Amino acid sequence: MKRLLILGAGTAGTMVANKMRTRLPESWTITVVDPEEKHLYQPDLIFLPFGRVRADRMERPRRTTLGRGIEWIQEAVDRIDPDKRQIVLGESTLDYDLLVIATGSHIRPEETPGILGDHWYQSVFDFYTLKGALELRSALSAFEGGRVVVNVVEMPIKCPVAPLEFSFLADEYFTKREIRNDVELIYATPLDGAFTKPVASKVLGSMLGDKGIQVEAEFNAGEVDGEKNILRSYDDREIAYDLLVTVPTHMGAQVIEDSGLGDHLGFVPTHPNTLVSKTDDHIFVLGDATDLPTSKAGSVAHFEAHVLAENLVRATEGRSLLEDFDGHANCFVESGFGKAMLIDFNYDVEPLPGMYPLPVVGPMSLLKETRLNHLGKLGFRWAYWNALLPGRPIPVPNQMSMTGKRETAASAA
Amino acid sequence: MPTAEYAGNVVELNEEGFLVDSSEWTPEVATGLAEEAGLGPLTDKHWTVLTFCREDAAQQGQPPGLRRISKLSGVNMKELYQLFPKGPGKLAAKIAGLPKPQGCI
Numbered sequence: 001m002k003r004l005l006i007l008g009a010g011t012a013g014t015m016v017a018n019k020m021r022t023r024l025p026e027s028w029t030i031t032v033v034d035p036e037e038k039h040l041y042q043p044d045l046i047f048l049p050f051g052r053v054r055a056d057r058m059e060r061p062r063r064t065t066l067g068r069g070i071e072w073i074q075e076a077v078d079r080i081d082p083d084k085r086q087i088v089l090g091e092s093t094l095d096y097d098l099l100v101i102a103t104g105s106h107i108r109p110e111e112t113p114g115i116l117g118d119h120w121y122q123s124v125f126d127f128y129t130l131k132g133a134l135e136l137r138s139a140l141s142a143f144e145g146g147r148v149v150v151n152v153v154e155m156p157i158k159c160p161v162a163p164l165e166f167s168f169l170a171d172e173y174f175t176k177r178e179i180r181n182d183v184e185l186i187y188a189t190p191l192d193g194a195f196t197k198p199v200a201s202k203v204l205g206s207m208l209g210d211k212g213i214q215v216e217a218e219f220n221a222g223e224v225d226g227e228k229n230i231l232r233s234y235d236d237r238e239i240a241y242d243l244l245v246t247v248p249t250h251m252g253a254q255v256i257e258d259s260g261l262g263d264h265l266g267f268v269p270t271h272p273n274t275l276v277s278k279t280d281d282h283i284f285v286l287g288d289a290t291d292l293p294t295s296k297a298g299s300v301a302h303f304e305a306h307v308l309a310e311n312l313v314r315a316t317e318g319r320s321l322l323e324d325f326d327g328h329a330n331c332f333v334e335s336g337f338g339k340a341m342l343i344d345f346n347y348d349v350e351p352l353p354g355m356y357p358l359p360v361v362g363p364m365s366l367l368k369e370t371r372l373n374h375l376g377k378l379g380f381r382w383a384y385w386n387a388l389l390p391g392r393p394i395p396v397p398n399q400m401s402m403t404g405k406r407e408t409a410a411s412a413a
Numbered sequence: 414m415p416t417a418e419y420a421g422n423v424v425e426l427n428e429e430g431f432l433v434d435s436s437e438w439t440p441e442v443a444t445g446l447a448e449e450a451g452l453g454p455l456t457d458k459h460w461t462v463l464t465f466c467r468e469d470a471a472q473q474g475q476p477p478g479l480r481r482i483s484k485l486s487g488v489n490m491k492e493l494y495q496l497f498p499k500g501p502g503k504l505a506a507k508i509a510g511l512p513k514p515q516g517c518i
């Protein structure tokens with residue numbers, strides 16, 4: 001028997017494992033390796049700190065997300081040895097014929113001096129982990145006023161709109177608690193605006209302004225002084241806080257670094273259109289683990305998985321690979337008070353206003369706040385467990401399309 | 414697209430002031446762009462960074478991000494902020510005649 005081995009059964013690994021069940025010849029087995037008992041629906045982490053979802057509803061036993069016939073080894077991979085086509089798990093090894101790396105990206109608060117320490121989970125919090133989001137929920141419910149600073153330490157981060165969504169939801173949360181006038185909200189980012197791409201950055205930036213959220217742009221956090229409650233940048237700008245919500249540096253999984261397969265952040269150099277590793281034909285990379293210049297998002301993993309599944313089949317047959325992945329990303333941006341926006345883009349085209357997936361009728365509006373987009377965001381929860389993870393098709397095109405979009409002066413330039 | 418001239422070198426710039434074609438770059442262009450950005454005369458340390466950025470971009474096909482510069486050029490983060498204030502990744506790329514780093518989204 002030949003083995004397709006998938007490292008990491010998060011969003012990306014699970015999707016591709018389930019897709020491959022019906023696509024590989026009988027002589028192949030599918031094995032996934034992931035140490036975690038449960039699968040977490042990460043998009044709900046933005047709602048959890050505000051008590052809008054229940055933590056136990058966000059997780060499901062991993063076994064139930066993996067289709068029949070898929071072998072799951074509940075252990076952490078320690079090392080990948082591409083020359084021997086083997087992985088190391090504690091004392092044992094496992095051979096593979098084709099390898100998919102889907103070990104995700106993870107926060108590394110220890111990269112910024114002062115984040116971890118006595119003040120961690122007292123006045124300094126993350127919301128990118130279940131533990132962090134739960135701790136932050138307690139802190140927020142006890143918060144009666146003062147300055148809340150949301151800080152993105154450095155790019156890239158997964159779901160780059162999540163810190164913005166968190167800020168919008170915080171505005172709503174404090175408004176509903178009738179203490180908004182006593183709370184100062186600050187958004188500190190290393191980018192030169194709210195977002196990386198000009199048109200969306202303008203729209204999102206003016207939304208922050210309308211909601212009274214102050215933006216500190218080009219702010220590169222160098223350290224946190226937990227004693228004095230000060231966030232300091234490399235060029236010695238200081239922001240005082242009462243509550244610091246940090247989105248720490250992200251890196252690929254430790255195993256990537258330990259195996260010498262990553263770039264300076266532990267992301268795996270990946271061919272942008274085929275998803276094969278740049279250093280080894282038997283290794284493919286999917287989801288947040290890649291070094292590709294597109295969003296680290298579940299929707300991206302979904303569009304990638306479509307191309308990857310085809311390329312794994314081709315690799316088993318020794319055929320040339322499909323170069324179809326275009327960097328397509330499609331994200332709902334929750335904007336508070338029951339509304340959301342939708343953005344759709346790829347390697348070359350930035351998010352533009354218009355309708356999606358069909359011109360004029362939509363039903364979703366691009367780059368515009370609507371109630372329907374909010375329902376779309378909530379619907380994504382259902383689609384995640386029932387369509388995305390099982391690897392079923394969803395009714396949106398895999399490649400980005402210009403249909404229904406309006407080019408603006410800035411985007412046409 | 415606007416053009417600019419630095420010591421006889423004519424280059425095309427985009428609306429954010431980045432070179433449209435990085436092969437039009439010369440050291441004189443860098444000096445001119447640095448002056449416009451209010452950097453004052455370029456020091457050896459500046460040149461270490463600029464040279465690293467150009468060589469790395471040629472190899473990688475994209476301008477290096479800030480962390481990559483500080484890790485591989487031998488110039489640390491604090492110094493980078495002194496040399497290229499505010500957004501060192503962006504400013505170094507601009508003066509090195511490279512596109513704006515994507516910062517990955």
Ligand SMILES: Cc1cc2nc3c(=O)[nH]c(=O)nc-3n(C[C@H](O)[C@H](O)[C@H](O)COP(=O)(O)OP(=O)(O)OC[C@H]3O[C@@H](n4cnc5c(N)ncnc54)[C@H](O)[C@@H]3O)c2cc1C
Pocket residue numbers: 007008009010011012013033034035036041042043044045046075076077078102103104105127128158159162253254255286287288289296297298299300301331332
């Ligand atoms: C707050 C927040 C909000 C988000 N909102 C959205 C959204 O609205 N829309 C959207 O599309 N995306 C969203 N995302 C992003 C989305 O969750 C991720 O992009 C997606 O989960 C990436 O899938 P992945 O499989 O690459 O990584 P993950 O799903 O993180 O999975 C990685 C897996 O690898 C495993 N692993 C790690 N190391 C090892 C090892 N050594 N051995 C074996 N296994 C290992 C882990 O246990 C994990 O199960 C959000 C993320 C966050 C944090």
